[in-house]
Amino acid sequence: MTGPRVVVVGGGIVGCSLAYHLVGKGWDDVTVLEQGPLPAAGGSTSHAPGLVFQTNPSKTMTELARRSVELYSSLSLRGMPCFYPVGGIEVAGTPERWTDLARKLGLARSWGIPAELLSPEEVVARIPLVDPARIHGGFHVPGDGIAKAVHACEAMAEAASARGASFRARTSVTGFEVAGGAVRGVRTDGGVLEADVVVICAGIWGPRAGALAGVSIPLLPMQHQYAWTSPLPSLEGIAEEVVHPILRHQDAAMYFRHNADRYGVGSYAHRSMPVSPDDLPAYDDAEVAPAIMGFTEEDFKPAWEEAIELLPALADATLQEPINGIFSFTADGLPLLGPAPEPAGLWIAEAVWITHAGGVGRAMADWIVDGAPDVDLRECDLNRFEAHGHNPDYVAARASQSFQEVYDIIHPLQPMEEPRPLRASPFYDRERALGAFFLEASGWERPHWFESNRGLLDDVAVPERSGWEARYWSPIVGAEHLHTRTVVALYDMTPLKRLEVSGPGAAELMQRLTTSNVDRAVGTVTYTLMLDDRGGIRSDITVARLDDQRFQVGCNGPLDHDWIARHGPADGSVHVRDITGGTCCIGLWGPRARDLLERVTPEDVSNRAFPYFRARAIHVGEVPVVALRLSYVGELGWELYASAEYGGRLWDLLWRAGEPLGVIAAGRGAFEGLRLEKGYRSWGKDMTTEDNPYEAGLGWAVKPDKGDFVGRDALARLGGPDDVTRRLACLTLDDAGAVVMGKEPVHADGEVAGWVTSAAYGHSVGRCVAYAYLPAPLARPGTGVEIEYFGRNLRATVAREPLWDPDMTRLRA
Ligand code: FAD
Ligand code: THG
Numbered sequence: 155m156t157g158p159r160v161v162v163v164g165g166g167i168v169g170c171s172l173a174y175h176l177v178g179k180g181w182d183d184v185t186v187l188e189q190g191p192l193p194a195a196g197g198s199t200s201h202a203p204g205l206v207f208q209t210n211p212s213k214t215m216t217e218l219a220r221r222s223v224e225l226y227s228s229l230s231l232r233g234m235p236c237f238y239p240v241g242g243i244e245v246a247g248t249p250e251r252w253t254d255l256a257r258k259l260g261l262a263r264s265w266g267i268p269a270e271l272l273s274p275e276e277v278v279a280r281i282p283l284v285d286p287a288r289i290h291g292g293f294h295v296p297g298d299g300i301a302k303a304v305h306a307c308e309a310m311a312e313a314a315s316a317r318g319a320s321f322r323a324r325t326s327v328t329g330f331e332v333a334g335g336a337v338r339g340v341r342t343d344g345g346v347l348e349a350d351v352v353v354i355c356a357g358i359w360g361p362r363a364g365a366l367a368g369v370s371i372p373l374l375p376m377q378h379q380y381a382w383t384s385p386l387p388s389l390e391g392i393a394e395e396v397v398h399p400i401l402r403h404q405d406a407a408m409y410f411r412h413n414a415d416r417y418g419v420g421s422y423a424h425r426s427m428p429v430s431p432d433d434l435p436a437y438d439d440a441e442v443a444p445a446i447m448g449f450t451e452e453d454f455k456p457a458w459e460e461a462i463e464l465l466p467a468l469a470d471a472t473l474q475e476p477i478n479g480i481f482s483f484t485a486d487g488l489p490l491l492g493p494a495p496e497p498a499g500l501w502i503a504e505a506v507w508i509t510h511a512g513g514v515g516r517a518m519a520d521w522i523v524d525g526a527p528d529v530d531l532r533e534c535d536l537n538r539f540e541a542h543g544h545n546p547d548y549v550a551a552r553a554s555q556s557f558q559e560v561y562d563i564i565h566p567l568q569p570m571e572e573p574r575p576l577r578a579s580p581f582y583d584r585e586r587a588l589g590a591f592f593l594e595a596s597g598w599e600r601p602h603w604f605e606s607n608r609g610l611l612d613d614v615a616v617p618e619r620s621g622w623e624a625r626y627w628s629p630i631v632g633a634e635h636l637h638t639r640t641v642v643a644l645y646d647m648t649p650l651k652r653l654e655v656s657g658p659g660a661a662e663l664m665q666r667l668t669t670s671n672v673d674r675a676v677g678t679v680t681y682t683l684m685l686d687d688r689g690g691i692r693s694d695i696t697v698a699r700l701d702d703q704r705f706q707v708g709c710n711g712p713l714d715h716d717w718i719a720r721h722g723p724a725d726g727s728v729h730v731r732d733i734t735g736g737t738c739c740i741g742l743w744g745p746r747a748r749d750l751l752e753r754v755t756p757e758d759v760s761n762r763a764f765p766y767f768r769a770r771a772i773h774v775g776e777v778p779v780v781a782l783r784l785s786y787v788g789e790l791g792w793e794l795y796a797s798a799e800y801g802g803r804l805w806d807l808l809w810r811a812g813e814p815l816g817v818i819a820a821g822r823g824a825f826e827g828l829r830l831e832k833g834y835r836s837w838g839k840d841m842t843t844e845d846n847p848y849e850a851g852l853g854w855a856v857k858p859d860k861g862d863f864v865g866r867d868a869l870a871r872l873g874g875p876d877d878v879t880r881r882l883a884c885l886t887l888d889d890a891g892a893v894v895m896g897k898e899p900v901h902a903d904g905e906v907a908g909w910v911t912s913a914a915y916g917h918s919v920g921r922c923v924a925y926a927y928l929p930a931p932l933a934r935p936g937t938g939v940e941i942e943y944f945g946r947n948l949r950a951t952v953a954r955e956p957l958w959d960p961d962m963t964r965l966r967a
Contacts, residue, residue, distance in 0.1 A: 155318060157181030157523075158350035161340050163327045163363055165192050165311070166199035167303050168506045169355035171225070171515025173319050174310035179523045182318030185349075186311070187342060189326040189359075189437055193308035196443040197357045198481040199508065203380060203411050203418045204301040205400045206509045207242045209262045209269065209293075211564070211897070213909075214530055215488070215510060216265040222512030226301045229309040236306040238396045240412075242298025243277055245289040245464070247405035252290035254563045256945035257622075259293060263899040263942065264909035269295045271945075281398045283388065283417070283465040300396050300411060303508045327356075330367040330500070335724075337367070337499040351522060353501040358445060358482050360490075360504040361431040369494040370544040371536070373482040373505045374553040375434065377427035377447055379454050380420045381476035382413070388467045389415040406460035407560065417468065421457035424450075426554040429480055442477070449476040481507075485543055485552035487560075491518060492536045495716065502536050525687035530842035537716040540596050542576060566895060567626035569594035579648035580738050580801025584809075588819050593626060596711065598649035601821040603630040610637055610818070616917065622944070623893045631823035635917040638787060638828060639958075642744030643820035644808060647793060648801075651709040651734050655718060659727035660703050666863055667721055669847065669856040672697040672705070679767045679782055683847055683855050684717065685865025689872050690843030691850060692717060692865075694835065698769040698782055706733075706769070706780065706795075710837045721864070738801040742808060743791035745964065746815045751792065753811040759792075766966050775807040776800075787825060788832030788958055790967055827914040830923040833884060833956035839896070840882060840911045840925050848875040849927065851882050851955075881933035882911070884955040886921040887941070892948045893922045894941050900926045901940040901947060907932055910941060919957045924950065 160176060162169045165188030173184045190196040206226075208219035226237035246252035255271060262269035272294050274286035280294070311321050322344075329341035330352065339348040354371070356363040364371035389412075398412035407423040427450075435444050454476065462469050482505040484490060491514065494500040501522060506514045517527040532538065542548050551572055569592075575582070576597040585592075589605025607630050616632030637643055655664060661673045670682040676699050684692040696708035709715065719730045742751060751759050757772040759781075764770055769782050780795040796804050809817065833851075835841050841850035846869060848856075853875040858866060887894070893915055900908040913924040924941060932939070935954040940947040959965065 155183040161349040162186040164355035166197040167511040170307040170310040175519035184319040192323040201479045218510040218513030225512035231305040231309040239299040241399035243292040244402040255293040377478040381473040383471035385415040423457040424453035447478040483553035487556040602823040603821040632917045634820035634824035642746040645741035647739035653707045656704040657728040689868035743789045747791035787828035831916040831958035883933040885950040888949040
């Protein structure tokens with residue numbers, strides 16, 4: 155046996171895939187424990203018809219699906235395939251859907267999934283049951299298909315067993331052995347099993363299994379209806395498992411699959427029907443199976459009528475084996491993967507569809523064995539949530555919402571509807587009074603623009619918009635952008651995640667986690683990167699040294715908190731505290747920022763006394779403030795931090811002093827265009843763990859000579875700044891009136907060369923700015939490319955960056 159002792163809890167598709175991949179990586183001391191029988195364990199996997207639609211707005215989810223197809227296609231069981239690549243078609247029942255399918259085609263192209271649009275007749279040629287009069291066309295992915303999930307489980311279990319893994323059916327995990335902060339084994343109804351690594355792959359039972367170890371697994375099991383039809387005369391004589399492409403009818407929240415002489419019909423077009431994890435029956439107490447509830451016919455009726463509209467051949471059929479099946483939903487519809495906050499050695503792989511389970515098993519195995527996956531899993535990380543994200547009421551509200559939205563057209567800016575408002579900065583009432591249009595992020599209400607600024611439009615020209623790109627947008631965004639460049643504006647930066655890292659070991663810890671020297675004089679601020687063990691970018695942060703043993707760290711989200719805390723020494727010499735909620739922040743930015751600040755503070759805020767990228771404790775009126783001289787918008791100014799209870803006073807002082815200067819409040823809408831004109835990257839969009847600093851154009855923030863840090867050796871193995879084969883490039887659209895939104899494919903020489911990571915209109919440069927990773931030879935200024943937007947190719951040109959103030963004269967003044 156090689157490798158540590160691993161126990162996998164759950165023998166569904168996720169547990170089997172993980173065991174298969176662990177063994178494949180040489181860790182063969184793997185035991186899978188399953189409370190039910192094997193291979194059909196009775197969980198969600200046993201009841202799923204196995205449709206695999208790969209295309210997803212998330213690049214990560216698409217990649218996990220692509221890898222799953224690759225894996226399932228490579229498996230066979232007793233001569234039977236585990237995947238049938240019959241293709242997948244999504245039909246459009248409305249003009250809006252048809253338009254959106256063009257966008258979806260763009261997503262598929264961006265993420266490397268071959269796809270095409272079909273006319274109604276072309277759809278019927280592939281699925282003869284469809285009534286062409288009902289549809290505007292279809293989106294076709296030839297590589298989609300049907301996974302035989304239980305067969306795949308059995309095939310993977312056989313392969314893993316042949317190389318040492320063992321699978322124990324009828325063995326329930328009833329507890330965990332934990333000592334010294336690390337997992338040591340599991341308790342089962344058949345005794346204790348020692349282990350160094352335990353992975354919970356317990357599907358809808360996950361929250362219960364997690365609770366046994368004190369780990370919150372924020373998912374909600376929900377019912378979902380599925381039925382087979384009786385044999386259809388039009389399919390008589392077909393004996394194959396499946397011939398027709400799988401079919402999605404999004405406007406009716408339904409999907410269909412062919413099987414020999416019948417069809418399978420699935421519906422999300424019913425009320426949400428949550429099931430408490432505590433109410434799930436034990437395997438032997440279940441009427442049919444533990445992941446199946448009694449079929450509620452009433453809920454299925456409207457869906458069945460829709461089905462007959464689209465597939466008239468179903469009219470004479472009856473329903474067979476109809477079920478309310480149960481599977482996991484989460485607050486944002488994405489899986490829950492990664493190490494538990496504690497104990498060490500405990501991992502989670504939950505809320506995963508069959509569509510993604512193959513890729514998830516591989517990514518988890520890489521993560522567990524190598525220390526980092528090669529896919530960017532930030533959207534799926536168990537530790538991505540704010541504290542409220544673990545609250546059961548919150549999860550229930552959001553999971554119900556994401557259930558309703560499974561097949562909706564979702565705008566990238568569309569906020570959740572409830573619970574709102576959940577988190578509000580101390581400026582919230584003042585912002586409302588100014589007519590703020592709020593969107594939500596991480597629970598925070600964030601102004602995107604202020605109606606109070608409408609009058610600014612009398613003096614500036616902002617290009618009109620219509621349709622998709624005009625949603626959650628106002629021309630006022632453009633006016634606020636220009637006003638920030640010419641006068642001064644207040645930005646509510648309260649939601650910007652900030653941590654206090656303090657204690658005798660603080661400097662050493664921050665030094666070990668970052669790519670630049672942050673062990674500098676008190677009062678300095680350093681922009682730096684955190685890398686993972688593969689040299690990929692884990693985050694970009696600002697580190698302000700407020701005291702010898704105290705740093706304020708400006709972060710990108712809860713994952714940074716988890717990462718820093720996880721690397722902290724066990725001796726208690728470092729404290730990591732999230733201070734976001736107890737404090738507030740105003741970005742005071744624009745050429746008149748200093749004029750304004752001088753009116754409210756006795757301190758010398760001249761460039762000499764308070765240079766760029768410095769931190770000072772000052773007073774604004776009576777309010778004690780930590781001021782950081784930096785700006786994400788590329789203008790002169792400060793981030794002003796105060797304890798939250800002073801927030802109202804801070805705002806009023808700045809507002810009143812600024813009125814004669816023409817100060818405005820400005821929102822996140824303007825922020826995006828301003829930062830892109832300045833070339834500032836946004837982690838999670840412009841760079842992730844899949845990108846190294848050189849590719850992202852952030853090599854200047856890496857100081858390999860500073861001493862060892864996490865990711866240094868891996869980065870050195872990747873080569874230097876000149877060795878990269880792809881680079882993040884700044885593009886501007888040639889047509890001054892055109893805009894794109896992000897995630898669109900970029901074409902060069904007739905091929906897809908990359909995708910847009912971020913885009914926004916640059917009102918100061920009079921062009922839409924888009925960033926994209928391109929092959930290095932194409933990333934040179936002057937290269938002409940095309941960005942595909944809703945099926946139209948828009949010309950764009952690689953530009954020298956930054957577009958705005960390349961000499962930084964405004965910033966360093
Ligand atoms: P499961 O298959 O539920 O496996 C978890 C296992 O853990 C169970 O077997 C359980 O018995 C075991 N377990 C739990 N607790 C313990 C314990 N304490 N000790 C020991 N064992 C334990 N997905 C798709 O991609 N495409 C589809 O078309 C599709 N259609 C679906 C249709 C229906 C009706 C349903 C119900 C689901 C569908 N899904 C589909 C979703 C998919 O089935 C699930 O997301 C997936 O199977 C989950 O796999 P899993 O391994 O996480 O969970
Ligand atoms: N403010 C603070 N922390 C943050 C952000 C912020 N952390 C996360 C995220 N945003 C980090 N992103 C940036 C990006 C660019 C800059 C600041 C934060 C920036 N860069 C200068 C430049 O590129 O010219 C400084 C470089 C240097 O001289 O070190 O200002 O918004 N607190």
